[in-house]
Every structure is written in structure tokens, then in C-alpha cells.
Amino acid sequence: MAGLQKILLVEDNVELRNLYELFLSEHGYKIATAVDGEDGLRVAKDFKPDLIFLDVMMPKMDGFQALKHLRHDIEYNCTKTKIVLLTNLGDAGKVSSSVKADMDGYVVKAEIELTDLLDIIKSLQ
């Protein structure tokens, strides 16, 4: 795979979504955004991203549910897509084993710097 170019940002916080979109676009990634889980599934189906940053706490459908659908519903074509959860949780203690199996990692939003995102993307390639 020649790098992860298409990134889907599913994040309900508009400022953060815009910030990440802005920052990652600046670095040449093709970005699509969604405002909640349901929206995320819809966008993912058409956009066919290489990587999805999926917020956990969202209205309508939270990240865990969306993760499950993305991984296991073939209609979204995301069974092999890298999925990284965006959380505010600092520990993995509460993350269920199925989530652990389905995701590729998670990011504690408040604990990373913007530039860390680039390292994370690179580390997943």
C-alpha cells in the first residue's frame, strides 16, 4: 500500500474536526468528514477511506457501534480499513475485548500534539 492517503474524520466537535481536517489537508491527505456515527457510515461507504479517525462519544451512533458496523458490515467496504478511535479515555481498562479486536489503536485527544497525528498515520502504514 502506497501510504494512507484517504482519511475519514468522524468527530462531532466541529472545531476539532475542522482543526484536524485543516492540519491533515495541509500535509497532503485527502480528507472527508462526518459529524456522527451514522454520518460516518454513510460517508465511509462512498469515500472508501484508507484510515478512519473515529470519535467514540458522539450523538446518534457512538464510535463503538460505528466501529462494529464498519468492521463487520461488508456494505461499507471497511473491513480492512485502519480505524483509530479518538477518545478522551486515558485507559484501556473500559474498552471491551471486541472493540480491542476491531480497532487498530486509539488516541487520547487531549494528550497528543497536532504533529503527533502525522507520526501516528506513518506508524500505521
Place this chain on the structure above:
Amino acid sequence: MKIKQKLIALFLFIGLLPTLVVSLVAYITISNELQDKTSDQLTSIAVKQQQKINSLLQGKQEEVSKLANRFDFQVALGEYLAQKKPADRKVIQDIFQAKQIEVPAIQAIYLTNTDGTVVVSTITGVEGQKIKNSDYTFTEDSNTAVTVQEDQRDGIDKLYITTNVSVNKKEAATMNVVFRLDDIVAAVQDYTGLGTTGETVVAEEDNNHNAVSLFPLRFDTDAALQTKLNSLQLFASADNSYRTEKDYRGKEVVIASRSIGFANWMIATKMDKQEVMAPITQLRNSLISIVVASSVAIVLIALYFARFFTEPILRIARASQRIGQGDFSEHIDLQRNDEIGALGESINAMGVSLKDFVSRIESQRNRLEVILNSAAESILAINKQGTIIIANQAATELTSQRLDDIVGKNIHDIFAWQKDAQPVIIDYNTEDTKMYSNLHYVDSAGSTHFVRLIISRVSGEQEQKTAQTIVTIHDETKSRELEDMKVDFVSMAAHELRTPLAAIRGYLELIAYKGGQSIAPEVSGYIKQAIKSSNELGGLINNLLDVTRIERGTLTLNMEKVDLAETAAQAVKDVQFGAQDKHITLAYSGPQSGMLVAADRIALREVINNLLANAIKYTNKDGNVSVTLERKDNTYALHVKDTGIGIPKQALPNLFTKFYRVHGGLDSGSTGTGLGLYISRSIAERHNGSIGVESEEGIGSIFTFTLPVLDEQRLAAVQSEQQSRETLTRRHRGWVTKNTTR
């Protein structure tokens, strides 16, 4: 009862004893006097007799001598008999007339021989007959004898005056003048003047004071005569005396004797003692009657007085008993004005005040009961055996049982405490106050209550029935739920804050990144300040989250082999710039590496950072912060010493408490959540280490963080456990990926 008996005894003693003594004294005195009088009387009788006889004998000395001269008498009789003339009564008559006694009829005159056979008689038809049992044996001194014998022919008692005649020894030995005894008695009766009671004899005594002959003035029978002779012998020697003797009938008699001053003769008088003693007996009987009557009277009086005193006391006792049993309506009306009446009134008054007192106690009790029942805590009073004596409303709610089902039961049967799912046996028999936390209890409805027990001793006395221990049960179930909600809320809020914070910091970074060189240096400085502040805010939120994790017990540590020396040296290096900014000398002394511990790398840094940050924060300009690391036995100790403002003594105990901020100088102008030390200590304890402090205000503080020296085996065990739990690897502080085998 006892008082009554004692009173009776007292009254009897006081009343009866003098009566008895007086009676006795009176009796003795009077009877003595009477006896004296009787004796006098007897003596006077004897004297009278004596005088009478004396006067009789006066001037008739010759005749009496003649009479007494047996020879004359014998001759006269002998002549008479020799002449065989009819009886000349005149001779005998003379003899009696000399005594001025009416002459009784002479029955006969016999001459008898030695075996009592009549030889010659004044009456016909008796010659040759034996009329007496035996004849009198005369002695040299006495040829005359007076005897009473039964006449063998007619069986009548006869008096014989017997004289030794020996006129014709072959034919006759004695002469007997025979009288009927009754005639003699009748004749003598008038003479003595003593009436029927007095029996008097005139007796002749020999040189040895034996009565050898007597002249009976009055007597009963031959036997009586013999007795009299004996009696005379007994007291003849005691002249002018009297004494009590038993006579031949066994009857008690008083005999008085007195010499009559004529030859050897005396007079003796016998009187019936009963008769003599009659006045004394009468006196004694009346005295006895008086004593008995007065005794009865005294006994009755004693009983009355005893009742008089004891009855009201008994009434008072009964009333007191009823008052004691709670019947305060009891009123004693003795209707007496004396001390006992006053006592009764006092008890009435006491009853009234007791009633008042008890009602006050009852109202107090009711008030206490209301207080007890309105208490949120379950309060139980138990005795030494653990039996529940008192329980309040809250206790019934806690147990979901009725009050009656709790009181009287043993506390062990009501509550089965558990801690960490293990049964806990509580020792309620404690001497002082004890507290048990984090217990839980499943009530009869199946709900679990989280409780805290406080057991306090009430009194030192250990009576069977009294409450000795108070058990207070705080049901913390609700407050625990609230606490959980609070933790959840804080956790939630902290999470929610993180997203906008991430955005703020991101944009600031973006500005710095995109602006690059075109940004004015001062604006660049503002941006750095904003990033720093947002980082601090992030740190605060992280602290809050750490606290919630500690509270929930969800703080997970990723234990691995860490070099404490390296970590500490690096941490000191990292804050060196900050210290220099404040003009504080920060020095590290200790090895740069080689002190291995088992720790969560990030948590360990957090603790050291926190200690260093505090030291720098609370140390003024130009102060010193020195960090030393040493090994003591199996422990590494990291000391962070500052020359800061120090911590007040009273603040030390709470220093590691959540949200605790030292008031006063310490917090002026400084910021903080009061969470750092709390989190640090929790982390240290999770590592089997500790954090302690020594401090003096104005001089500085030394915080000491200890960790056990690495135990490889133990770490391996912990890690294998971690492995099974944790499938994620923390790559970066905020970036976690799955453990990958790829």
C-alpha cells in the same frame, strides 16, 4: 414484726419486773412478819398454859407431890384392894380435882399380873381374862405409866394409868385405872382452851431431855401419843422453841414448846400448820392474784403499745412498697400528730415528688425516644450477652424487620456482617470505642447495605439486664451511591473538557506552525503562554481523571523494569530550566543509573515530577532544592529537600488528603488543585512504596519517596498477569495501539 416483739418484751420487762419484785418483797416481808407473829402467838399460848399450870400447881405442891408419890397412891389403892371394898371413887376424884379437871368416869380398876391377865377387878366377870397385850415394864425410876390401848374385849380405846404394885407378886404385878379415852379427851378439851385445833401435852423429861412421861391435855390416839412423845424428844432440848414437823398423819404441824418451870415439866403445843399459815397463804394467794392480774394488764398494755407503734410503721412500709412499685396515688392517713404521723406525711410528700420526678423522667425518656427514632443512624443498645435491649426506628428500616423482632434477639442473629464477601465476626464486648468501616449487610429483603459500625461502651458496670454497649450503624449505601455519581460526574466533565481543550491547543499549535517566521516575536510568546496554559489545564484534567480512577479502583499500572536513578536524574534535568527561571539552585546527588524498580514508567515520572514541581513552586527566589537518592536495605529512598516556606504543623496530617490545600501563606499566590500529593501517595502505595514528609515552617520541607528494590520474580508474576489483561501497548502518552505480532 421484730420491732413489735421487741416492744412487747420491753414493755413486759418494764411493767412486769417491778411488779414481780414488789410482790416478792411484800410476800417475803409480810410472811416473815406473820411467821413471827404466829411464833409469838404460839409462844404466848405456851406461856398461857404455863401460867395456867403454874397457878394450878401453886399451893398444891403437896397434893401433887402426894399424887406423884407412887407409894402413897399404891398404898391407898393397895389398901383399897386388900379390903376388897367397893370402889371408892373419891380417891380418884381427888386426883383429878387436884387438877381441876372434871373427873371422867373410871371404867374399871384392875390388878393384872405380868402377862396382862386380870387378877382382881372392880367389875365382875373379867378375872382370869387377858385385857392388854402386854403389861408395862417399869423401870427403877418410874413406876407409873400412862398408856392408851385397845380393850381387847370391846375394841374401844382405853387409857390406862398403870402403877407397879407388886402387892402380891404371884397374883398381880400392876394396878390399872381404866378410862375411856373419849371421856378423857372430852374432859381435857375445856381445860386447854385451845379448841379443836390445839393439841397440847404436858410432859416430864429426864436428864437427857427425853420425855419419860406426859400428861396429855388433848390427843387423838395411842399412835398420836407415841408420835407426840417422839416429837417432844426432838425439840424438848430446845427450850422455848417452835418448829415445823410432820406428825404421825404425815400432816405438817407447828409445835411450840416451853418449859413450865416446874420440876422437869414442859408444855408443848402442836398446831395445824395450814391453819397457822392461813393468813400467809391468804396473803400469798391475794398477792398471786394481784401479780397475775397486773401481768395480764401489762401484757395487754404492751400489746396495745406495740401495735400503736408498729401498726403505723407497717402501714408506712406497705405504702412505701406500693409507691416503690409505682403506685404514686398511695396516700397514708395515720391521723396522728406525733412523729410517726410526720413520717407518714413525709412519705406522702415523697410520693408526690416521686410522681413528679418519674413523670419528668418519662417525658425526658419520650423526648429521647423521639430523638433516637429520628436519628438517621441505626442505634442499638445491647447487653453483655449481645442481647438487643433498645433499637430505634432506623434499625427497623435497615433490617426490614419490626421492632419486636429485633429487641430481645441477639445481635449476632440479626446482623451477619460481611467485608469483601467474607463473613466478619464483630466483638461487641469492647472496652472503648471501635469503628468498623466498609462492612456490608444483606437485609431480609435481599438489599445490600454498605455500613460503618461504631461500637461504644456505655458503662463500666456489667449488670445482666442493662445496656452496656451502643452500636451505631451508619448506612452508607446512599452516600456511596452519591459518591459514585460524583465520581462519574467528575469523570464525565473531565472527558467533555478534553475535546475542546484538544481543539484549543491544536489551533494554537496550528497558528504557531502555519505562522512560522512571519509571526511577531511577542505574538509567538503569547501563543507559547496559551499552549502552556492549555497544557496545565490538560494536566489538571488528567489529575481529576486520575483521582476518579483511584476512587473507582480502575487505575491500571503497566509494571515494568524501570531505572529509578535514571528516571530521577532525567526528571531533575527536565525541570532545571524552570528552576533557573526562579533563581533556584536545583541539584541532584545520587547515581545516574543502576537502581532498578518495578514501576509504571509514566506514573513514576508523575510522582517525581509532582514532588519537584512542588519544591520549586514553594521555594522562594535564591533558594535551594536538592534531590538525593539512596538505598536503605531493600528500599530506595528519594529525598526532595527544599528551603521553602515549609508546612504548618497542623496541616501535616491532611497533606495527602484529596483536594486539601494548606491555608495561610502557602496558598497565597499559588495555584493547585490539591490533588498532586494525593495521587502521588496513591501511586506510591500501589507500588508498595510510600511518601512521607518532614517540614518546619519557614525552614523548608523534605519529601521522601520510597520504592522497594526490584524483585524480578515478583515483577514477572505481575507482568504475566498484565499480559493476560492488557493487549494494548502504550506507544506514546496519548497513542495506544494493539499489541502487534506483525
